[in-house]
Amino acid sequence: MQSSSRKELRAGFLGVTSVLLDDGDTRLLTDGFFSRPALHRVLLGRLAPDATQVEQGLARAGVTDLKAVLVGHSHYDHALDAPEVARRSGALVVGSSSTANLARGYGLPEAQIRVVMPGEPLVFGAFRVTFYPSRHVLPNAAAGEITAPLKFPARARAFRDGGCFSLLIEHESGKNLLIQESAGFVRGALSGIRAEIAMISIAMLSRHPDSYRRAYFSETAGAVGAKVIYPLHYDDFFRPLELLPRPMPRWMDDIRPVLDSLERWAGERGVRVGWLPAWQMVPLD
Ligand SMILES: [Zn+2]
Incomplete structure (x- = not known):
């Protein structure tokens, strides 16, 4: 990855809801999930961070130092690798008390664990990060x-x-930016908040009718007045992340009708739907 000039904000998609943000001074990462164990291991086995995958993922993303790993919820496809990423990068793991217990169980020192207070901002360099209560899809x-x-x-x-x-x-x-790691919402929870960019999970929206999808878009990207939406959590996370991410198999989660709903909702509002390329840092504008 190219190193970014100072204060120019860049983002990179690293799979599921792992997004690297870099302004040239400070790097933040959501989730940092690189292990991506195969489906049979998820169903039948026990999971731990795959140190090799984490090392390679961080190297491929060009991450050397990281201020924080921000975890939106502690399901394995989000939080599994967060403590290993923190161990390698010196980052703080930031999330719920459950995420803290996950990191603690892995042996991450207390000094690298921070339990968030919802609505209370944390400052990392030129970034200000606030967690707002939401819901899982x-x-x-x-x-x-x-x-x-x-x-x-x-x-x-x-x-x-x-x-x-x-x-x-x-x-x-x-x-x-608004980063929404699961396609659930709390009505009104984001009112009064402004973000021109919304990165939103679309996983499992295929199991819900168009009316639910529209309510979700409205309560997340719509609530903050986003001008551009980048879908997240559409890639098949039982396989390695390729340059052109492979979507979930249709029998598990068919994104085609979901994207139809999203394009229609966004088109009615003059909102652009964009795609972040995998493993590359792009300017956010
Ligand atoms: Zn989840």
């Missing part, structure tokens, strides 16, 4: 809290969501 395969330090390796269902958040990322340049 249904079905939720592992609802509830991780109430004690998680023992690794652990079954996928042990990675309970621990509460879901919408992440507001404000930058000194004036660019604000």
Whole structure:
């Protein structure tokens, strides 16, 4: 990846809802999920961060130092690798008390774990990050809290969501982003918040009618007045992330009708739908 000039905000898509943000001074990463274990391992095995995959993922993304790993909920396809990413990069793992217990169970030092207070901003360089309470899309395969330090390796269902958040990322340049890691919402939760860019999970929207999808778009991207939407969480995370991400198999989650709903909703409002290329940093404008 090219190194970015100072204060020019760039973003890179690293799969599922892992997004790297870099302004030339400070790097933040959501989730940092690189292990992407195969489906049979998720269903039958126990999961732990794959150190090789994490190392290669960080190298491929050009990450050397990182201020924070921001975790929107603690399901394995979001939070599994967060403590390993933090261990390698010196970053702080930021998230719910469940995410904290996951990181603790992995042996990450307390000094690198931060439990968020919803609505209370955290400052990292020129970034200001605020977590707002949200909801997980249904079905939720592992609802509830991780109430004690998680023992690794652990079954996928042990990675309970621990509460879901919408992440507001404000930058000194004036660019604000909303990152929504699951396609659930709390009505009105984001009213009064402005972000011109919305990166939103579209996973599992195929299981919901158009009316739900439209409500979701309205309560996330719509609520913050986004001018551009970048879909997240559409790639098949049981396989490695390719340059052109491969979508989920249709029998699991068919994104075609979801994108129809999104294009229609966005078209009615003059909102652009864009795609972040995988493994490349692009300017956010
Ligand atoms: Zn989830």
